[in-house]
Amino acid sequence: MSAHDVILNLRELASLTSTPDGAQRVAWGPMWRQAREWFAGKLKEIGIQPTTDSAGNSWATLPGQSPKTILIGGHLDSVPNGGWLDGCLGVLSAYEALRRYAGARPAVTLKLVDWADEEGARFGRSLLGSSAAAGSLKVDDLRNLRDKEGTRLLDALRENGVEPDRMGDAQRELKTIDARAYLELHIEQGPVLESMNKPTGVVLGTFGVERNILRFTGQAAHSGSTPIPLRRDAFLAAADTALACREIARRHSRPGAGVVCTCGVVKVEPGIVTAVPGICEISLDQRALDPAVLAQMLADARDAADRAARENNVSLEWKPLWRIEPRPFDARLIDLCAEAVREVTGDAPKLPSGPLHDAAEMVPHMPVVMMFAYSSNGLSHCKEEDTPANYLEQTIESFLRLVEKTATAVAAGRL
Numbered sequence: 201m202s203a204h205d206v207i208l209n210l211r212e213l214a215s216l217t218s219t220p221d222g223a224q225r226v227a228w229g230p231m232w233r234q235a236r237e238w239f240a241g242k243l244k245e246i247g248i249q250p251t252t253d254s255a256g257n258s259w260a261t262l263p264g265q266s267p268k269t270i271l272i273g274g275h276l277d278s279v280p281n282g283g284w285l286d287g288c289l290g291v292l293s294a295y296e297a298l299r300r301y302a303g304a305r306p307a308v309t310l311k312l313v314d315w316a317d318e319e320g321a322r323f324g325r326s327l328l329g330s331s332a333a334a335g336s337l338k339v340d341d342l343r344n345l346r347d348k349e350g351t352r353l354l355d356a357l358r359e360n361g362v363e364p365d366r367m368g369d370a371q372r373e374l375k376t377i378d379a380r381a382y383l384e385l386h387i388e389q390g391p392v393l394e395s396m397n398k399p400t401g402v403v404l405g406t407f408g409v410e411r412n413i414l415r416f417t418g419q420a421a422h423s424g425s426t427p428i429p430l431r432r433d434a435f436l437a438a439a440d441t442a443l444a445c446r447e448i449a450r451r452h453s454r455p456g457a458g459v460v461c462t463c464g465v466v467k468v469e470p471g472i473v474t475a476v477p478g479i480c481e482i483s484l485d486q487r488a489l490d491p492a493v494l495a496q497m498l499a500d501a502r503d504a505a506d507r508a509a510r511e512n513n514v515s516l517e518w519k520p521l522w523r524i525e526p527r528p529f530d531a532r533l534i535d536l537c538a539e540a541v542r543e544v545t546g547d548a549p550k551l552p553s554g555p556l557h558d559a560a561e562m563v564p565h566m567p568v569v570m571m572f573a574y575s576s577n578g579l580s581h582c583k584e585e586d587t588p589a590n591y592l593e594q595t596i597e598s599f600l601r602l603v604e605k606t607a608t609a610v611a612a613g614r615l
């Protein structure tokens with residue numbers, strides 16, 4: 201049973217690169233290098249010599265009868281005290297897909313990629329290797345990044361044989377192959393599949409994000425002497441806005457197409473119990489898969505915040521923090537993925553991805569789809585991360601089927 205072999209490999213990797221606190225494969229560090237060495241040994245067992253590109257991504261190719269290529273991705277790096285499945289489930293399932301064909305020549309070329317520094321756990325820049333390969337990385341943005349000890353990212357890169365100014369050369373990897381599909385298996389890292397009690401889900405794409413700071417300015421005043429109708433309470437305007445934004449998210453959510461919003465930061469001034477708040481700043485993070493829905497959510501939030509400011513007699517200023525477009529996956533691959541999942545598990549729930557993944561960087565370059573495995577208690581980035589054994593096996597089996605179905609579709613010219 202090949203799904204079982206994947207689980208054995210995952211356990212072996214965990215035993216080599218974890219402490220009692222969890223996985224310690226932080227990118228550019230010694231345990232990560234050890235994980236990669238171990239993995240290179242695994243590849244050699246099936247006659248494949250991995251290569252490393254100029255951004256530190258590791259590639260393994262099984263040439264097929266046709267140069268048309270299916271890319272299968274994942275990442276061996278983890279956060280500190282991470283889970284045993286995040287990232288490496290994708291890499292080791294990809295390994296199994298190659299191992300199945302080793303010694304033979306598959307109809308199309310299979311290429312595994314272990315992306316470097318997906319997590320950004322040490323220096324704060326996620327999707328580092330995949331963004332270099334995709335051409336969306338700006339090396340200048342890396343120059344001032346340091347870890348907690350003050351080590352510069354650029355020095356950590358050089359220590360690992362990566363010359364920062366040449367990271368863009370990694371774009372060659374995609375430009376010199378005939379890539380027809382990108383597939384990635386990952387643990388969900390959230391509670392959606394668990395809430396449905398489904399082992400495996402088809403991922404529709406990664407959310408777009410609109411992230412803003414809203415600053416409400418009223419007038420600080422004495423909490424005893426100022427009658428409520430005469431107040432200009434900045435906090436209440438912010439609170440009205442936060443509640444309105446929750447309603448907006450509810451209104452725009454559809455089954456299988458949920459949207460979210462979060463006010464995660466609230467700052468109140470003067471911040472004393474006997475004063476009406478004169479200033480209140482909140483963050484507003486809105487996410488959706490459909491660009492039109494995301495734009496409408498933002499417009500609705502602007503209306504709601506304006507109304508709340510007016511009703512509370514305060515002024516309002518918006519400060520943009522960050523935004524990213526939604527990255528919807530390929531409809532044909534979503535169908536193939538659903539077929540594979542349904543054949544193994546009986547049902548194929550579809551869900552968007554809240555977190556970003558390397559797959560999102562591939563969307564502008566080729567058809568992409570991801571598959572998610574059930575997260576026990578919705579937990580990830582911690583040692584408790586897990587998928588029940590039978591669900592994990594079914595998910596891996598579904599993913600191997602997806603690779604086969606994709607190979608058949610590419611060979612037949614349908615992708």
Ligand SMILES: [Zn+2]
Binds near residue numbers: 275286287318386
């Ligand atoms: Zn991950």
